[in-house]
Amino acid sequence: MSVHYKDHFLNQVIFQLNFSPVMHLSKSLPEDLSNIILRQTQSEFQKAELQTFQLGGGVPVQSADKSYQWISKGNGLQFIIQNNLLQIINFEYKDHTHFHGIIDELFRYIYGAFKPSIFRMALRYINQFKLPGSTFDTDGYLNPDLTCATVGFKEEGLSRSIGSMSLVDDDKELTVNFTYGYFNSEYPNKIAKKEFLLDYDCIMMQNGFNPEKDEIKPFLIKMKEKVNYLFNKSIGEKLKELMNPIVSV
Numbered sequence: 102m103s104v105h106y107k108d109h110f111l112n113q114v115i116f117q118l119n120f121s122p123v124m125h126l127s128k129s130l131p132e133d134l135s136n137i138i139l140r141q142t143q144s145e146f147q148k149a150e151l152q153t154f155q156l157g158g159g160v161p162v163q164s165a166d167k168s169y170q171w172i173s174k175g176n177g178l179q180f181i182i183q184n185n186l187l188q189i190i191n192f193e194y195k196d197h198t199h200f201h202g203i204i205d206e207l208f209r210y211i212y213g214a215f216k217p218s219i220f221r222m223a224l225r226y227i228n229q230f231k232l233p234g235s236t237f238d239t240d241g242y243l244n245p246d247l248t249c250a251t252v253g254f255k256e257e258g259l260s261r262s263i264g265s266m267s268l269v270d271d272d273k274e275l276t277v278n279f280t281y282g283y284f285n286s287e288y289p290n291k292i293a294k295k296e297f298l299l300d301y302d303c304i305m306m307q308n309g310f311n312p313e314k315d316e317i318k319p320f321l322i323k324m325k326e327k328v329n330y331l332f333n334k335s336i337g338e339k340l341k342e343l344m345n346p347i348v349s350v
Contacts, residue, residue: 104333104341104346104347104348104349105329105346105347105349106341106344106345106346106347107344107345107346107347108343108344108345109194109228109344110228110229110230110231110344111194111226111227111228112192112227112228112229113190113191113192113194113225113226113227114190114191114194114200114224114225114226114227115188115189115190115191115223115224115225115227116187116188116189116200116204116222116223116224116225116321117186117187117188117189117221117222117223117225118186118187118188118208118211118219118221118222119185119186119219119220119221119222120185120186120187120211120217120218120219120220121185121217121218121220122184122185122217123184123185123211123215123217124184125184125215126182126183126184126215127167127168127169127184128167128168128169130146130171130182131214133210134182134207134210134211134214137206137207137210138173138180138182138207139173141175141176141178141180141203142173142174142175142176142178142179142180143175143176144173144174144175144176145173146171146172146173147171147172147173148169148170148171149169149170149171149172150167150168150169151168151169151170151183168183168184169183170182170183176193177191177192177193178190178191178192178193178203179192180207185217187207187208187211189203189204189207197321197322197325201318201321201322204317204321205316205317205318205321208312208317209317212312219310219312220306221304221305221306222304222305222310222317222320222324223302223303223304223305223324224303224321224324224325224328225300225301225302225303226300226301226303226328226332227298227300228298228299228300228332229284229296229297229298230242230295230296230297230298230299230340231294231295231296232295232296232297232340233295234295235295236255236292236293236294236295237251237252237255237292237295238295239295239297239337240337241337241338241339241340242297242336242337242339242340243297243335243336243337243340244334244335244336244337247264247281247282247335250262250264251282251283255292258291259283259291259292260285260288260289260290260291260292261282261283261284261285261288261289261292262282262283262292263280263281263282263283263284263298264280264281264282265278265279265280265281266278266279266281267279268331270327274305274306275303275304275305275323275324275327276303276304276306277301277302277303277304277327277328277331278301278302278304279299279300279301279302279331280298280300280302281297281298281299281300281335282297282298283296283297283298284296284297284298299332299335299336301328301331301332303324303325303327303328305320305324
């Protein structure tokens with residue numbers, strides 16, 4: 102049995118792929134790659150020169166070799182491509198099926214065309230809650246283990262309270278960097294609103310994924326399910342009801 106939600110508080114879902122440098126992507130984008138992205142954004146690319154450095158006599162010196170990044174943003178999506186990075190930001194996340202399909206298509210193209218070594222793959226889910234009721238009364242909304250330190254110092258002029266954890270699977274395949282707390286949109290003023298952050302950055306390093314024989318979608322699902330498990334552990338029944346839970350067998 103699994104639980105997902107009809108509504109959510111996600112303001113960004115981010116996919117990032119880090120790979121060995123592809124020199125062709127330093128100077129230009131292949132037309133086929135551009136077309137895949139433009140089909141999603143309907144927005145032309147913005148080209149920006151990257152500042153790259155190399156050591157000269159032990160001192161960082163700006164490289165004479167120019168390298169660029171390309172950014173296309175539209176329809177709730179932003180794509181960033183560099184010679185060693187692909188990043189996709191979804192600002193209007195609805196479900197994983199469509200988003201994973203976009204990731205899969207771009208991954209297939211980049212790996213099929215250039216065969217880079219894959220160093221790191223990550224899915225990050227950023228939830229920002231604005232909850233009803235008294236500022237520090239999170240009973241039933243959040244796991245009290247995430248708020249106990251904040252509540253203990255709420256009378257001391259508290260203007261922000263952010264905690265972090267690094268969680269590693271037993272098989273060391275996945276690492277989740279978990280950031281949580283009162284992010285306070287009115288910082289540096291004192292916390293006056295019940296605004297809470299749950300930010301899960303789920304990372305798979307190169308030893309967990311072999312692009313020569315593995316499809317990417319099952320690994321995306323594995324990272325998503327890991328985040329879902331941690332998310333459900335972080336919240337209480339009142340918040341679950343706000344998001345309209347749907348139970349599937």
